[in-house]
Amino acid sequence: MTVAEMQHCISECLACMEACNICYRACLQEEDALAMKKCIQLDRDCADICALAVQYMSSQSPFAVQICQLCADICEACAGECAKHSHDHCQRCAQVCRKCAEACRKMAA
Secondary structure, three states: OOHHHHHHHHHHHHHHHHHHHHHHHHHHHOOOHHHHHHHHHHHHHHHHHHHHHHHHHHOOOOOHHHHHHHHHHHHHHHHHHHOOOOOHHHHHHHHHHHHHHHHHHHHHO
């Protein structure tokens, strides 16, 4: 993995963390926030693992590959859940999560 490839993955993780945090906050404001429970939980999980992946890649941890693989899995789960909802913030989050998952899978390969 080149430095440029790692920087790309870090950038995708940061963008994903931001999109998940925006989605999380917006879901809490929805009329039926209880119906958004799974989306909210996955947004939190995804934002947290993205932050951890950035830390591990930035410090060149020998465990960065495993964290990136887990990050990709959680991003895919979050994307799948967000895609079920018609809200703009959910659709945007799903799109960003898919891009992050792809970058993390490349990092983990």
